[in-house]
Amino acid sequence: MSFYNTRMGCDGTVHYGYMTPQVRGRLFFRPSLVVLTMTVREIMRPRLPRNQIISIVPSIRASLCNQDCGDPAVGLIGRVLIGLALLGGTTASAAGGFELARDGQSLAVIVSPHPVSTAPPGASSIADLTISSPKAGILLHENFEGTAGTSIDTLGWKTTKGTNVIGHGGTVHALPGRENEFAATSEKVLAVGHTVTEEDPLSVTFVVKPPVARQEEAWMYVRVHTAEGKRWTHGVGIRPNGKLIFAVAAEPNDPDRVEVPAEAGRALDLKMLLGPKHVRWFWRTHGKDEDWQPITSWGGDGEVTISGVRISSNNHISNTGESLATRRIITATRDLRRVLDEATGASFEVVTEPPADRAVKQILVGNTPAIRQLVPDIDWGSLEPDDVVIRTAGDNLILSGGEPRGIVYAIYTFLQDVVGCRWWTAGAEQIPRVPDLAVPTLDMRYHPRFEFRVVTGLQAASFEARAWHRLSFDLTFDTGTHSITKQLPKKLFLEHPEWFMYCLDDGFPNKKYNFQATLRGFERTIRTETERNDLDFFREVIKIAKRTQRIPQQPCLNSEGARRTITRNALAELDANPDAWRTRPSVLWVTQNDGRYLCRCEKCAAVQSEEGSDSANWVRLVNGIAAEVEKRNPNVLVGMFAYLHTEAPPRKIKPRKNVLVYTALLQNNKRDSVSHYQSHADNIRKWSEISNHFWVWDYDTNFRNYFQPHPNYYVNGESLKFFRDVGLDGVMVQSSRGVAADLAAMRTWVTAQMMWNPDRDPRELMVEFTNGYYGAAGPWIVRYIDLLHEVVHRKADYWLGCYRDDTTGWLELEDIHAAIDLLNEAAHVVKDDPVLANRVWMARRAIDFAWLDRYDELTNTAREQGIDLGLPDPAMVIDSLAPHRNHWGNFREGPRPADFYAYFDKLRERFPAKQQP
Numbered sequence: 001m002s003f004y005n006t007r008m009g010c011d012g013t014v015h016y017g018y019m020t021p022q023v024r025g026r027l028f029f030r031p032s033l034v035v036l037t038m039t040v041r042e043i044m045r046p047r048l049p050r051n052q053i054i055s056i057v058p059s060i061r062a063s064l065c066n067q068d069c070g071d072p073a074v075g076l077i078g079r080v081l082i083g084l085a086l087l088g089g090t091t092a093s094a095a096g097g098f099e100l101a102r103d104g105q106s107l108a109v110i111v112s113p114h115p116v117s118t119a120p121p122g123a124s125s126i127a128d129l130t131i132s133s134p135k136a137g138i139l140l141h142e143n144f145e146g147t148a149g150t151s152i153d154t155l156g157w158k159t160t161k162g163t164n165v166i167g168h169g170g171t172v173h174a175l176p177g178r179e180n181e182f183a184a185t186s187e188k189v190l191a192v193g194h195t196v197t198e199e200d201p202l203s204v205t206f207v208v209k210p211p212v213a214r215q216e217e218a219w220m221y222v223r224v225h226t227a228e229g230k231r232w233t234h235g236v237g238i239r240p241n242g243k244l245i246f247a248v249a250a251e252p253n254d255p256d257r258v259e260v261p262a263e264a265g266r267a268l269d270l271k272m273l274l275g276p277k278h279v280r281w282f283w284r285t286h287g288k289d290e291d292w293q294p295i296t297s298w299g300g301d302g303e304v305t306i307s308g309v310r311i312s313s314n315n316h317i318s319n320t321g322e323s324l325a326t327r328r329i330i331t332a333t334r335d336l337r338r339v340l341d342e343a344t345g346a347s348f349e350v351v352t353e354p355p356a357d358r359a360v361k362q363i364l365v366g367n368t369p370a371i372r373q374l375v376p377d378i379d380w381g382s383l384e385p386d387d388v389v390i391r392t393a394g395d396n397l398i399l400s401g402g403e404p405r406g407i408v409y410a411i412y413t414f415l416q417d418v419v420g421c422r423w424w425t426a427g428a429e430q431i432p433r434v435p436d437l438a439v440p441t442l443d444m445r446y447h448p449r450f451e452f453r454v455v456t457g458l459q460a461a462s463f464e465a466r467a468w469h470r471l472s473f474d475l476t477f478d479t480g481t482h483s484i485t486k487q488l489p490k491k492l493f494l495e496h497p498e499w500f501m502y503c504l505d506d507g508f509p510n511k512k513y514n515f516q517a518t519l520r521g522f523e524r525t526i527r528t529e530t531e532r533n534d535l536d537f538f539r540e541v542i543k544i545a546k547r548t549q550r551i552p553q554q555p556c557l558n559s560e561g562a563r564r565t566i567t568r569n570a571l572a573e574l575d576a577n578p579d580a581w582r583t584r585p586s587v588l589w590v591t592q593n594d595g596r597y598l599c600r601c602e603k604c605a606a607v608q609s610e611e612g613s614d615s616a617n618w619v620r621l622v623n624g625i626a627a628e629v630e631k632r633n634p635n636v637l638v639g640m641f642a643y644l645h646t647e648a649p650p651r652k653i654k655p656r657k658n659v660l661v662y663t664a665l666l667q668n669n670k671r672d673s674v675s676h677y678q679s680h681a682d683n684i685r686k687w688s689e690i691s692n693h694f695w696v697w698d699y700d701t702n703f704r705n706y707f708q709p710h711p712n713y714y715v716n717g718e719s720l721k722f723f724r725d726v727g728l729d730g731v732m733v734q735s736s737r738g739v740a741a742d743l744a745a746m747r748t749w750v751t752a753q754m755m756w757n758p759d760r761d762p763r764e765l766m767v768e769f770t771n772g773y774y775g776a777a778g779p780w781i782v783r784y785i786d787l788l789h790e791v792v793h794r795k796a797d798y799w800l801g802c803y804r805d806d807t808t809g810w811l812e813l814e815d816i817h818a819a820i821d822l823l824n825e826a827a828h829v830v831k832d833d834p835v836l837a838n839r840v841w842m843a844r845r846a847i848d849f850a851w852l853d854r855y856d857e858l859t860n861t862a863r864e865q866g867i868d869l870g871l872p873d874p875a876m877v878i879d880s881l882a883p884h885r886n887h888w889g890n891f892r893e894g895p896r897p898a899d900f901y902a903y904f905d906k907l908r909e910r911f912p913a914k915q916q917p
Contacts, residue, residue, distance in 0.1 A: 299531015
């Protein structure tokens with residue numbers, strides 16, 4: 001087990017404290033070597049819980065010395081704290097080990113089975129972009145001619161992400177970046193804006209060439225937009241299964257995705273026709289004299305003025321031909337070399353064969369015969385995909401583990417827990433300066449407590465983030481989907497309404513989901529969403545529903561026809577791509593639609609009454625499918641939701657051994673850990689008792705406004721400890737999107753650390769993050785966090801849900817004053833550091849959005865109470881946000897427009913810019 005809870009005294013004493021061993025030690029330093037003396041007392045647990053650490057082993061944990069230590073050697077070498085090995089109940093000595101660098105010179109080479117020095121081949125490309133209209137003629141034509149390799153900014157474009165460069169033959173493509181991807185976005189303002197009318201629609205044509213390999217999800221597109229932020233998009237995407245789809249998007253909503261026909265060529269001509277009433281998309285194989293083939297169409301948004309165009313590529317280096325697992329190891333090995341170089345000042349060589357000079361030490365990466373020969377006692381075939389092996393053997397340091405992810409995790413565990421690096425978030429890493437780097441004897445085999453560790457949202461969106469945070473990556477299944485819409489398509493309702501749910505008017509489970517309310521919803525869709533292509537379907541649905549009192553919102557799980565159809569389509573998905581199900585975990589989802597709709601026919605209702613929950617009907621369905629799946633592939637789990645009306649477990653029936661239960665905790669108060677709420681906690685305990693495989697889908701943000709304060713900062717850590725104790729196998733936390741989301745980097749980092757090792761202390765992690773990310777402002781940020789935490793708990797019955805319009809009900813004017821004072825102090829102590837000052841400024845955005853949204857109410861409160869409003873000039877605050885209007889992404893979860901520009905424009909309208917003198 002790692003020595004995670006540590007502190008260093010000014011005399012160099014390292015104090016270790018964690019759940020099971022109790023260790024206290026002292027580090028002594030000399031320029032080229034770390035010597036450890038320790039006294040140890042082990043307190044053994046009676047037994048290790050399921051899926052716990054296979055061997056509790058030494059780890060080295062980074063820590064920063066207090067600023068007043070005074071000893072520069074302690075400040076330098078004190079970043080490396082040395083742990084002990086515990087194997088089979090006996091203590092192991094940490095003596096031994098060897099040096100990796102001395103006086104800024106490397107003493108070891110990195111040996112990897114894959115070369116890391118070769119540049120990856122090109123990514124997707126875009127060529128021959130033309131924007132025109134019948135009356136205005138050509139508004140923009142780009143053939144992207146110029147010196148190959150130069151940025152397209154030389155052609156008048158403005159690049160906002162990555163680098164788009166001119167390629168051979170009049171193409172443009174993105175250069176590879178550090179996040180294992182080709183990612184770039186560039187925009188250009190039209191010389192003359194074009195107003196789209198019925199007589200003068202806009203035409204956008206271009207050529208797109210997707211990457212050769214299709215091994216990971218990717219997108220490449222051209223977009224036209226208005227100055228207000230409305231946009232229309234055309235391009236190509238790659239699904240996780242490698243299939244190409246047309247990536248089209250329109251205001252106000254997006255049409256369904258359409259797969260690119262298998263007969264399409266390597267390069268495609270794409271065309272978009274934008275009119276005030278309709279937008280239409282077309283394709284054809286490039287270089288062939290063919291007619292344009294329609295893709296789909298959508299309703300228009302009236303007469304709009306197009307002011308600019310964007311080209312974007314976001315596709316991964318793993319789409320260039322090498323296997324995905326290989327590319328991941330190459331990327332991690334490249335990071336290993338880069339960080340060791342920067343930490344020591346040395347230059348570490350990466351080779352594919354061991355050096356001839358036996359005196360040269362080796363850092364061995366991978367799962368090679370040489371590694372297996374050095375460590376013959378490990379049963380390599382028994383390693384799980386995420387298992388980590390870090391071991392010293394003679395003059396060799398081994399970084400290995402299970403495949404496909406364990407090797408990558410081993411590299412980043414070594415960098416974090418041994419070298420002392422921190423990767424707080426993209427562009428913010430902390431690498432110690434250790435010219436003399438030595439490691440002790442290491443013998444680590446670690447199995448993460450949770451096999452499934454996912455944080456959604458912007459902060460964990462890239463492979464780089466997921467790898468550094470040791471989250472699950474490259475899963476071959478969706479992390480959560482409502483699959484029933486594919487397995488029992490709603491279009492079948494027109495022929496087989498008896499396959500779908502019977503709906504009552506008794507208000508069960510609430511009036512929103514009864515029969516008449518549902519019909520009114522269908523009628524409202526027909527009346528208001530006139531741009532949709534499926535309105536005739538809804539008209540037929542209403543006719544059939546009035547005759548049968550059935551609706552296509554959920555299946556009838558006691559309909560034999562529905563069960564056969566769902567089973568057939570689920571098994572077809574399994575059989576369609578056998579390679580996608582080879583790694584563990586693999587999940588075939590059979591999951592309910594969103595919302596509280598459930599069938600109330602006589603048979604379904606009888607099961608619900610007998611078993612106490614509609615989950616019983618789903619368990620019966622999924623058990624039948626799981627029996628068939630086991631015959632085809634015993635490693636595949638069949639996943640079902642325990643969500644809303646299925647959250648409670650059944651009284652009698654149990655899931656089969658290859659069924660995964662995935663409970664989504666949308667209904668509990670997010671102010672506290674789920675363990676605080678008895679009904680939800682009891683449901684989790686019961687599901688864990690009756691299920692072989694059990695995951696949780698949790699939420700840590702306000703989906704109505706990511707940017708406002710949502711003070712559940714300690715909840716994830718506490719919940720993860722509860723999940724560990726109960727025996728859960730996996731956790732996903734659905735988090736925020738958008739650049740200015742409330743303390744999103746801290747949330748992601750702390751949550752990821754707890755997912756990797758739930759024995760850690762979430763508050764200590766929070767303090768470590770704030771000190772590392774905000775520098776001297778860190779203690780003030782923690783005080784701000786504690787203030788909001790205390791305030792939201794002031795009312796014992798306050799409900800902090802996932803869908804709050806604003807902070808009304810928990811945040812008062814005096815609390816806002818106190819928060820602003822703390823953040824002002826934070827800003828003051830880092831005012832001379834532009835990077836830290838900007839990070840504090842971003843943290844300040846949440847409290848500013850809170851009072852801006854409630855400005856009139858707070859003004860009245862101040863007047864009624866006879867106190868000073870004490871808030872900044874709102875117009876000036878909005879002025880400071882103006883440069884970010886189009887660049888901060890989503891501020892909420894749908895409906896569109898959900899981009900920050902929509903939020904900004906509403907605030908700007910309320911608080912106009914002051915007239916300049």
